[in-house]
Amino acid sequence: MNNYLEQLNKEQTKAVRHIDGPLMVIAGAGSGKTRVLTYRIIHLLKNKINPYNILALTFTNKAAKEMRRRIENFVGISLANNLWMGTFHSVFARILRFEADKINYPSNFTIYDTEDSKNLVKSIIKDLNLDKETYKVGIIRNRISALKNNFITSETYHKSNDLMQADIISKRTEFGKIYQTYENRCKKSSAMDFDDLLLKTYELLSIHADTLIKYQEKFKYILIDEYQDTNQIQYLIIKKLAALYENICVVGDDAQSIYSFRGANIQNILNFKLDYPDYKTYKLEQNYRSTATIVEAANGLIKKNEKQIRKEVWTHNKQGEKIIVAQTNSDNDEGRLVANTLFDIKMNNDELYKDFTILYRTNAQSRPLEEALRRKNIPYKIYGGLSFYQRKEVKDLLAYFRLTVNPNDDESFKRIVNYPARGIGATTIQKINIVANESNKSLWEVVNSIENYNINLNKGTLNKISNFSLMINDFIIQNNQKNAYDIGEEIANKSGLFHHLYNDKTPEGISRFENMQELLNGLKDFCENNENNNLTNFIQDIALLTDQDNEKDTDFNKVTLMTVHAAKGLEFPYVFVVGLEENLFPSMMSGESQEDMEEERRLFYVAITRAEKRLFLSYANTRFRWGQFIDCRESRFLNELDENLLDKKDFNIQKKYNIYTKTKKQNSTYKNTTQNIFKNRRLKKLSSTNHQNHNQSNEKIVNGVIVKHAKFGKGKILNIEGDGANKKATVFFEGIGQKQLLLKFAKLDIIS
């Protein structure tokens, strides 16, 4: 397999063959960016570079996994496995665990996800007796995160008059105090949030010269994907690591920079020239992905942005069909239109479901689309939104795991100390919390030696607390002896979580129970596939995983639904971009600022350049948002596309409703009437389709019928209540007992 260079064009080949010295590749959408990166690594390996000396940073874990797989095909598994490849966060977490003692952290530190960190901010605001209207949790947390991403610790913050002045103006004078407390609490919980993984890495490399040299020597070759989306602190780390050898290769496209909200800075691309004066740069401008129509439309759109590096993306691909732009009456109509169109194309052209994707600006838009797809029995999967590991019941069990591995993790402690209820209520926790804060200890440290503290608690409560301590200590001891699955199962049982969820026979409760089992199954898998299969190892990077990372085989051939952000780096033959309305795409949050608008435009650029064969754009005249019907106007971006490339279709069948919407300003009662009309129509549609949607077999499920359930086995129907989507069956299963199931979800086969 030495022919890898033959598969590249001239510019790509130059980039791949450039081994020594700084290199910047500006790669237009669909120009083979990933291919260059992959082949460059293969080229390095073929030139006897040790894989142990190569660091490749990607934007998602999935991208890293995919790249490793491709490299493996060329150089074999043993070389490929020794590459350091992953996201900034996961690679640095690995380094930090290894070097933890140098920054006074234990190596089993916990990674707080966004929810944990929000909860922490919330409790700090409460402890400091601050007004929660002035100090909104989200705003505070975002500010902390933004500061960290610019390498501003609470210490640096307190030295900067400008920063403090900004908080005085916004009447949040205590922000500095909150930030400092936040840092302290994380520290005493032995926890790091996402931003800390970057910040502490930078601190580690700054303070310990020997450690810096060690990693500079180790990572002789550094490659970074999606460089346009790196932020200040990532830039600083890379600069340090690459300083010795300067074998740094960055690949990116300024036109696809869409993460400035999390601190990404396009300036990093421009700085490259300054930091590495003897750099080489190549531009990849030939698009291999899309039809000429799509490439031309994308070029025309991005020209409207003032801030950009000049480049002309071109293609040899055939012209292809025009881009469909469809207008519908409502978001539900839009969903139906997409589902119908998708289905027709699949059937007529004999395509696979996996060749289609539906992209939207916000996660909340997925509902009407899902409904429409379900109605047509089109299989789909959703990326983003609540991932499996963020579900309440999963996080509850994970909190026990986390506490076992790191008992100082206060957020996990608070989560489960009284769940399931064991009589340690809010008042008790508050008392413990005060003592913990005063003595700068974690909640666990206080609880674990409660007799040493003078807390006003009655005997019963003390007893309950000591039982809790005994349980956790037992978990900690067992964790040193057992594998992840065995201790996981033990924890689920002894904590009472298993029985608590098992006893909840509501349909939602059953689903929660199943999710918990799913997590335990995950532990089993982990144990079978890993040598070092203890629980500590299992939970290490769980906070960094997304649904995309643990995709199941059964999800392979399904339509993909996701935000445009999540679609970055992916490509599909057929792409639907929905919700192209003012205040949605571009987002209303982007306001009037030119910079934000340009980012929204880049986001739309990313969306349309995902398409290989055909592109469909759509918008609705009314959309259900915030529990209300909102009138919408078509997005300005649609008018920025070359009209000769578009095929506009109007699916706005019932125009008469527009008569009302046009006069809404003058008369509010009109608006209410319109809303009611829509609401009633919506309800009617829902109930009628639910009847259609019911498979005939569900009609046959009546009292006394014997059925079979995939998990629970044979059972007898005792009662049926509700109708339509809410039709619920009470079933008695042999050896398991009585359960309530929503027929909508439960897969019941009729036996007799």
Next chain:
DNA sequence: ACCTCAAACATTTTT
């Protein structure tokens, strides 16, 4: 301490 229900609230985008 715990449960229940009604009112208030909330929406970018993510590692």
Next chain:
DNA sequence: TGTTTGAGGT
């Protein structure tokens, strides 16, 4: 529309 919070009852 769905979820979270707070008051009030047990």
